[in-house]
Amino acid sequence: MEITVRPIGLIESEFKNTAEIPRQSIYAPEKQARLKLLDDYKDGLQGLTCGSKILIIFYFHQSTETPLLQKPCQSDKITGVFSIRSPHRPNHIGISEVKITKIENNTIYFTGVDMLDGTPVLDIKPVIS
Numbered sequence: 001m002e003i004t005v006r007p008i009g010l011i012e013s014e015f016k017n018t019a020e021i022p023r024q025s026i027y028a029p030e031k032q033a034r035l036k037l038l039d040d041y042k043d044g045l046q047g048l049t050c051g052s053k054i055l056i057i058f059y060f061h062q063s064t065e066t067p068l069l070q071k072p073c074q075s076d077k078i079t080g081v082f083s084i085r086s087p088h089r090p091n092h093i094g095i096s097e098v099k100i101t102k103i104e105n106n107t108i109y110f111t112g113v114d115m116l117d118g119t120p121v122l123d124i125k126p127v128i129s
Helices: 039-045
Strands: 009-012 032-037 053-059 093-104 107-111 120-126
Touching: 032 039, 032 120, 053 107
Parallel strands: none
Antiparallel strands: 009 032, 009 120, 032 107, 053 093, 053 120, 093 107
């Protein structure tokens, strides 16, 4: 089986290298960034509102490793990749919960960024509480 996905947009953030990124978006609630959608996907923003939370599904475009066993950054215990949030995963897919601060044309401004500048975005989903 072959699965093909294409980015719907790119992240524009202050983080230019992986050493600067917070471990998770919840550890950077004040950090701001934007998701610039490709023009073809602009209509898909209808219904999103400022103040709401979304899940951004993205591709770890600078990750090159895929070990199934890893040591989490704050532990000495080796564990399976599916029990941690490492960017080094079989399909290099990440997900972050962020809060929308503004929507302008094809751009979502948000807080809680934990993604590199230039990160390809695969999808957006609303957080349902």
